[in-house]
Amino acid sequence: MRPGEGLDALMLPRSIAIIGASQDATKIGGRPVDLLRRYGYAGKIYPVNPKAELVQGLQAYASVAALPEAPDLAIVAVDAERAPEAIEQCAERGVRSVVVFSSGFAELGEQGRAAQDRLRMTARRTGMRLLGPNCLGAVSIPESAIATFSIVLEHSMPKAGSLGIVSQSGNLGSYTMRMASDRGARISRFMTTGNECDIDIADGIAWLARDAATKVILCCFEACRDAGRLIAALTEARDAGKPVIALKVGTSEAGQAAAASHTGAMAGSDAVFDALLARCGAVRVRSIVELIDLGHAASILLPDRLPKGPRLAVVTASGGFGVLLADAAQAVGLTLPELSEATQKAILELVPFASARNPVDATAQMSSRPDMLQKILSAVVADDRSDVIVLPLPFSLHMPRLRTVYMDTLRNIRVQYPDRPVILCVEGPPDALAELHAMGYPTIPSFDGCCAIVAALARLHALATAPKQASQPAVAKAAPLAADAFRHELGAKRALAQAGIPVLAERLVSDADAAARAAREIGFPVVLKIASPDLPHKTEVGGVAVNLRSEAELRQAHAQMLARVSDKSPHAAIDGVIVAPMAQGLSELILGSRIDPVFGPVVMVGLGGIFAEIVQDTAVQLAPVSETQAMAMLRSLKAFAVLNGARGRRPADIEAAARAIAALSRFAVAHADTVAEIDINPLLLKADGEGAVALDALLIPRSGAAAQHR
Numbered sequence: 093m094r095p096g097e098g099l100d101a102l103m104l105p106r107s108i109a110i111i112g113a114s115q116d117a118t119k120i121g122g123r124p125v126d127l128l129r130r131y132g133y134a135g136k137i138y139p140v141n142p143k144a145e146l147v148q149g150l151q152a153y154a155s156v157a158a159l160p161e162a163p164d165l166a167i168v169a170v171d172a173e174r175a176p177e178a179i180e181q182c183a184e185r186g187v188r189s190v191v192v193f194s195s196g197f198a199e200l201g202e203q204g205r206a207a208q209d210r211l212r213m214t215a216r217r218t219g220m221r222l223l224g225p226n227c228l229g230a231v232s233i234p235e236s237a238i239a240t241f242s243i244v245l246e247h248s249m250p251k252a253g254s255l256g257i258v259s260q261s262g263n264l265g266s267y268t269m270r271m272a273s274d275r276g277a278r279i280s281r282f283m284t285t286g287n288e289c290d291i292d293i294a295d296g297i298a299w300l301a302r303d304a305a306t307k308v309i310l311c312c313f314e315a316c317r318d319a320g321r322l323i324a325a326l327t328e329a330r331d332a333g334k335p336v337i338a339l340k341v342g343t344s345e346a347g348q349a350a351a352a353s354h355t356g357a358m359a360g361s362d363a364v365f366d367a368l369l370a371r372c373g374a375v376r377v378r379s380i381v382e383l384i385d386l387g388h389a390a391s392i393l394l395p396d397r398l399p400k401g402p403r404l405a406v407v408t409a410s411g412g413f414g415v416l417l418a419d420a421a422q423a424v425g426l427t428l429p430e431l432s433e434a435t436q437k438a439i440l441e442l443v444p445f446a447s448a449r450n451p452v453d454a455t456a457q458m459s460s461r462p463d464m465l466q467k468i469l470s471a472v473v474a475d476d477r478s479d480v481i482v483l484p485l486p487f488s489l490h491m492p493r494l495r496t497v498y499m500d501t502l503r504n505i506r507v508q509y510p511d512r513p514v515i516l517c518v519e520g521p522p523d524a525l526a527e528l529h530a531m532g533y534p535t536i537p538s539f540d541g542c543c544a545i546v547a548a549l550a551r552l553h554a555l556a557t558a559p560k561q562a563s564q565p566a567v568a569k570a571a572p573l574a575a576d577a578f579r580h581e582l583g584a585k586r587a588l589a590q591a592g593i594p595v596l597a598e599r600l601v602s603d604a605d606a607a608a609r610a611a612r613e614i615g616f617p618v619v620l621k622i623a624s625p626d627l628p629h630k631t632e633v634g635g636v637a638v639n640l641r642s643e644a645e646l647r648q649a650h651a652q653m654l655a656r657v658s659d660k661s662p663h664a665a666i667d668g669v670i671v672a673p674m675a676q677g678l679s680e681l682i683l684g685s686r687i688d689p690v691f692g693p694v695v696m697v698g699l700g701g702i703f704a705e706i707v708q709d710t711a712v713q714l715a716p717v718s719e720t721q722a723m724a725m726l727r728s729l730k731a732f733a734v735l736n737g738a739r740g741r742r743p744a745d746i747e748a749a750a751r752a753i754a755a756l757s758r759f760a761v762a763h764a765d766t767v768a769e770i771d772i773n774p775l776l777l778k779a780d781g782e783g784a785v786a787l788d789a790l791l792i793p794r795s796g797a798a799a800q801h802r
Contacts, residue, residue, distance in 0.1 A: 095325040096298030098221045099291070101188035103232050103281060103299065105164035106135045108239065109156060109187070111178050112169035113139030113147045120193055121169035123241040124229075125150065131236040131249045138163055155181065162186035167229070167239050172196030175225065176210050183218040190215075191239045192224030198287050199226055208289050215290040227286025228262025231269075233279045234305055240282075244270035253278015254305065254391050258296030259312035260285050264341070268312060268380055276525050276535075277388040280305040294321035297336060301329040308391045310383055311374075313340045316365070319691045323372055330373030335390050335552045338376050339383045340365055363696075363712040364688050371714065373555040375548055385541060386548045389515070389534035397513045397532070398553040402426045404546060405478035406451035407469055409458045413484045413539070414451030417517070420543040426550075429477045438471040450478075459488065462497045466504060473509050480513045480546055484539070489520025499527065506531050513549070517542040564716045570762035577791050579625045582670055584770075584789040591762075592755035593772070594748075594785045598672040604650045608643050610671040617641045617674035620649055621788075622657050626664040628771075628790050633660040639674050675785055678744040679735050680774035683753060683786075685715060685760035685767075687794065693764045695757040697722070697749070699731045700774035715757035722753035735777065744777035748784035768794040 114122035121141075125148045128137050139147035142154040153159050156166065156178070166187045168178050175194040182190050197208035208225065215222040223230060229240035234252040238245065244266045250273035257272070259265025262284040269282050281303065283296045293311060300306045309329055316322050329336045340362070369376050377383045390398070404426045408414045418428055428450045436448035442464050447453040452472055458465050473481055488494040505514065516528060519537040528535055536542040576583035585595040599610035600623055611618045622635030630636050634656030637649035650669060657664065680700035688694050691714055698710035711725035726732060726746055737743030752775055760770060769792040777784045 094298070095292075095294040095321050095328070096296075096302060098219065099189070099295060099299040101164040102191070102221055102223060102230060102239070102291070103237070103283070103303075104235060105189070105237055105239075107138065107161065107163040107165070108133070108135060108237070109138040109140055109153075109159060109163040109166040110169060111140040111156065111166055111182075113141045113144075113152065114169075115144060115147055117148065120241045122148065124167050124169070124238060127238045127240075127245055128236070131238065131245075133236040133238065135235075135237070136161075136163070140166075156185045156187065157181060159185070162188075164188050165237075165239060166190045168192045168194060168224075169241070170194060172204070172207065172225070176207060176214070179211055179214050179222070183214050183220050187220060189221045190223070191229045192222060192227065192286075192289075193229065193241060194224070195226040197225045197289070208287060212289045221295075222290035223283070224286040225289060228266055228284040230284070231282040233281065240266070240284075242266040248273075250277075250279040252305075253280060254307035254394075255279050255310060255387050256281045256300040256303065256306035256308065257310045257312075258283045258285070258293055258300065260288070260293055260314045261312055261341075262286060264312045264380075268310060268339075268383060271380065272310075272384045272388060275384055275388055276522065276529050277384065277391065280307075288317060292317060292321065294318065294325035297322075297325040298328050301325070301332045301334050307334060307394050308387050309334055309336045310387045311336060311338045312383075313338055313365075314342055316690050319368070323368065326369070326372035326374050330556070333395065333556065335394070335556065336369075336372075336374035337383060337387050337390070337548075337552075338369055338374050339378075339380065340376060361688055361690065363710070364691050364694050364714070367694070367712045367714060368691060370555070371561075373558070375551050375555065377548065381541065382544060382548070385534075385536055385545050386552075388529075389536070389545050389549060390552060392529055392532055392534045393513055393549065397511060398556070399480035399513050399546060399550040400553055401479040402547065402550050403429050403477065403479045404543075405429075405431065405472050405475065405481045406484075407458075407472050407481065408451055408453055408484050409456050410484075411447065411451075411453040413486070414447075414453050416539045417482060417484065417543065418451055420540045421546075423540075424543050424547040426543060426547055431472065431475050432477055435471050435475040435477075439468055442467055459494055459497060462501060465497060466501045469501060469505055470508060473505060473512050473514060479550065480515060482515050482517055482542060482546065484517040484542075485520075486518065489518060489524040495520075495524060499524075502528065502533060503531060506533075515542060515546055561721065562718070564718060567716055567758050567761040569765065570759075572766050573763065573791070578793050580623045580627075580667060581621070581789050582623060584791040585786055587791065588756070588759065588770075588772070588786060588789055591759035593752050593759075594783060595789075596672050596675060596785055596787070598670050600668050600670055602668045604647050607650055607669055607671050608646055611640070611643065611646050614671060614673050618646065619672045619674050620646065620653060621670040621672065622653060623667040623670050624657075624661075624664050625667070627657070627661060630788075633657050633664075672787075675776055675787060677776035677778045677785075678742060679731075679777045681749060681777060682710075683756050683770075683772040683775050685756055685770040687764060687768050693757070693760040695753060695760060697725050697729070697753050699729065713757075715760045717754055717757045719747075719750045719754045722750040722757070723747075725753065726750060737780075743780045745780050745782055745784055746777070747780075748782075749775065749777055752784055752786070766794055768792045 112121035116122045117126035139152045144152045198205040265284045439448040577587040601607045620637040640646045682700035684696045693715040695715045771790040
């Protein structure tokens with residue numbers, strides 16, 4: 093099934109059966125019955141309990157077969173031993189969806205996984221959709237369709253709104269729903285996927301993308317099991333104009349273990365996850381607070397008031413608050429442009445001693461006279477030199493007089509400038525915040541948090557309005573490489589050269605005399621490098637000698653290098669010595685690729701050389717990439733300004749680098765079945781227009797055979 097298909101019966105059920113329904117409203121089987129009744133679910137409720145005639149005042153049924161109709165949704169609240177039989181009975185009765193609370197399946201190991209596979213086969217055989225097992229269920233707030241036993245609904249139901257939540261973790265998801273509701277957010281749907289036997293997080297995203305009640309989708313990820321489904325779901329949400337905001341917890345052990353090359357250490361699965369989200373138009377956050385604040389703010393500002401850029405204007409009654417916000421803004425990449433002369437003049441005419449450039453410090457005069465506040469704020473909001481305005485109001489809403497002044501002014505501003513985003517840095521009484529939210533003002537309590545959310549909102553707008561990238565042409569599978577390609581750098585570079593990556597003319601020699609002849613033919617100065625399948629990082633054992641300008645220097649370096657290698661790695665197999673031209677350039681990059689266990693081939697670029705892993709200035713993308721995408725990767729590096737000629741430096745040939753990245757990505761996809769990792773370090777960049785060249789390379793085979801080739 094495509095992601096999201098068949099979930100209407102789960103999320104919008106007309107009737108719900110509870111298998112294992114209990115008279116005790118505190119038990120797992122009793123809580124859904126209690127919550128459905130308490131919050132006014134309008135559909136049919138069918139408790140299933142063979143030992144009771146009534147459950148919480150409702151007629152009970154001995155089995156699913158005894159129900160007067162096949163319900164849209166059945167909640168399975170029995171232990172793991174009885175759950176498979178209950179699900180089989182649901183399938184036979186024609187139930188369209190089931191939620192399985194029961195734990196004791198794949199999370200316990202092989203025996204539990206076998207039992208879970210039985211559930212999956214039942215669902216797939218019949219087309220019945222299954223949420224769980226080991227999950228906290230789902231809730232549709234507007235319909236009070238409750239299929240959960242979560243305690244977060246104990247005292248109140250969230251107000252219905254446009255924020256959808258889907259989480260792999262039940263407790264993390266329910267905590268997010270409760271916290272968002274307490275912050276004033278209004279919720280549309282809530283779903284937790286648990287073990288993802290059938291329905292996964294991609295299903296939840298895709299269904300919410302089609303749901304008319306949902307405008308913003310919050311996701312809590314622990315892992316991705318199917319990259320293709322997740323990409324399809326995220327793409328559908330982006331195309332529907334529904335931002336996806338993702339909190340990803342945990343890191344991949346597979347990514348941490350993939351350290352056979354520099355690439356393996358630097359392109360972990362977490363970085364790949366970031367790249368996938370950005371490519372599909374989603375924004376990643378790092379905390380539940382940021383997840384909730386960004387989701388709530390986006391739901392208030394959509395569809396047409398997201399900040400269109402990073403330019404921030406601040407209006408405050410305190411110079412100190414203005415400085416705090418300016419510092420916080422700079423830390424997250426926002427800018428504070430100087431306001432127009434007309435705006436500054438209007439402010440100074442009202443408050444001659446104000447600071448009018450940006451941040452605007454209108455002093456306490458701003459809040460002492462409502463007419464002055466209205467005029468100052470109106471002038472700044474009207475100034476198109478900013479994309480978004482932040483107004484800090486610490487404690488003001490707790491004071492009745494100031495609350496009235498600000499509420500009246502903000503109500504007028506919203507009428508005057510309905511399309512301009514204004515964010516309030518404020519905490520206050522819940523009813524005051526609710527009033528501001530209803531007017532269309534997001535509220536963030538902290539200075540740093542406010543600027544972080546503004547920056548994230550601008551990213552959401554940029555992702556939503558970015559032109560769609562053309563799909564990459566399919567890359568055909570290539571024939572397996574010869575064994576020499578995996579032995580050491582010479583064979584690796586020959587294979588990469590055939591894929592379009594530039595390399596130097598080099599010679600493999602067996603002794604000093606042959607090295608001298610090769611150097612004379614190549615031309616001094618030259619470089620000597622040890623050739624060994626056991627020494628992928630040659631510099632660590634003294635296996636490189638550079639800038640050798642004469643035959644005498646070469647012979648001396650050859651003898652010393654062999655001695656060093658023999659001393660540090662006496663058992664290493666030595667194929668000989670590589671003689672190469674001494675290439676000169678402006679900058680060094682590291683290029684690489686590896687097979688992510690979930691997302692497949694990924695390509696990486698970063699600042700190169702011996703300190704590549706220490707500097708960690710990298711960009712990662714799913715392969716293949718176009719030259720345009722490769723250029724975007726380069727531009728995202730912190731070192732890009734250096735590559736592009738900062739402070740009078742000659743610009744390097746970054747177009748040649750982009751071509752090499754794109755060629756490497758195609759090679760990685762073509763050889764994905766046999767090549768686990770590719771490491772080009774360094775790729776030497778020459779001056780603009782003069783090209784680039786791979787000075788060293790390493791290919792690592794798949795199927796666990798890397799060790800024999802190192």
